[in-house]
Amino acid sequence: MSRVWSVDVRVTPREGILDPAGETIRRALGNLGYEGVHSVRAGRLIRLEVEADGPEAAVASTEKMCEQLIANPIIEDYVVRVREG
Amino acid sequence: MEVGMKVGIVRFPGSNCDADVYRAVTDGLGERATYLWHKSTDLEGVDVVVLPGGFSYGDYLRAGAIARFSPIMREVIDFARGGGLTLGICNGFQVLCEAHLLPGALVRNRNLRFRCHDVGLRVENAGTPFTSAYGEGDLLHIPIAHGEGQFVAEASTLDELEAENRVVFRYVDRRGQATDAANPNGSARNIAGIVNAEGNILGLMPHPERHSLSVLGNTDGLAVFQSLLAAVSRERSHPGDRRTDAAPPGAREFAAGAVAGAGVSS
Numbered sequence: 001m002s003r004v005w006s007v008d009v010r011v012t013p014r015e016g017i018l019d020p021a022g023e024t025i026r027r028a029l030g031n032l033g034y035e036g037v038h039s040v041r042a043g044r045l046i047r048l049e050v051e052a053d054g055p056e057a058a059v060a061s062t063e064k065m066c067e068q069l070i071a072n073p074i075i076e077d078y079v080v081r082v083r084e085g
Numbered sequence: 086m087e088v089g090m091k092v093g094i095v096r097f098p099g100s101n102c103d104a105d106v107y108r109a110v111t112d113g114l115g116e117r118a119t120y121l122w123h124k125s126t127d128l129e130g131v132d133v134v135v136l137p138g139g140f141s142y143g144d145y146l147r148a149g150a151i152a153r154f155s156p157i158m159r160e161v162i163d164f165a166r167g168g169g170l171t172l173g174i175c176n177g178f179q180v181l182c183e184a185h186l187l188p189g190a191l192v193r194n195r196n197l198r199f200r201c202h203d204v205g206l207r208v209e210n211a212g213t214p215f216t217s218a219y220g221e222g223d224l225l226h227i228p229i230a231h232g233e234g235q236f237v238a239e240a241s242t243l244d245e246l247e248a249e250n251r252v253v254f255r256y257v258d259r260r261g262q263a264t265d266a267a268n269p270n271g272s273a274r275n276i277a278g279i280v281n282a283e284g285n286i287l288g289l290m291p292h293p294e295r296h297s298l299s300v301l302g303n304t305d306g307l308a309v310f311q312s313l314l315a316a317v318s319r320e321r322s323h324p325g326d327r328r329t330d331a332a333p334p335g336a337r338e339f340a341a342g343a344v345a346g347a348g349v350s351s
Contacts (some may be wrong), residue, residue, distance in 0.1 A: 018192070070146070
């Protein structure tokens, strides 16, 4: 049966891509006294409500959306996950 | 036979350099320009398409990512893939990369700052339809205004761009050296502008249209539009001939900034 699935897409800068926002957060944490933070990568979370026949179909269609629009594979990685409940 | 050229300037919601390009083409060159609305599906027979600077769709998601799917972009992509002269400035460059018409991507400036000032540029390839009115190695002062102008690409892509002479503009200092200090955004190898393999699509972060009228204090950018006019004229007299080694006489003076009246056409 078709129903609405809550799907999270986590987009992060690809390995090797300079992430100045993440680096700035890391430095700020250092200034606040949080030692030992070796790396910060700042990405974005995109939450979708997707109608699909099942969780696999929801993931499959969301991955297609990621390829086309939500992420730019040249500079970003993404992970698609159906949320529980 | 029809002479001159007609430039189509795409207007997305959030474009803000469209009028500057219009004035560069009309007042600077004395040529025709028309605005193309993003919802339109008709390029109105223009000879050149310009994707101007701005913040299309608020730069939401990624700069240029939403604009790339505008109705007009289907036509622009067909036009560009078919060899049509297509120029993307700043946000337009971002749109061209998002549309995969140019390789690589433009990400947040290395220092996170929005940079808005003149930069030094070196013309690396004067053999394109966008730069034939310049000379190889010419040094220009052109404004930049962007927060996401750091050009990134795979090392193999960068090598390919260099090997094929597709890096058209590079950020340089006063002496013409591509130093790290002269790089305003951290772009790989100081790259400021590139063309596609066929040479008919140029994307660059700096704004040549902002330095294209003498009243603006500098006309270093006008030769981009001069070059396009020369290319369109050449294409009309010799269809299919894409050679760009025959710059029109007098065009070099524009590059050298020697012509005070920017409206003078060579």
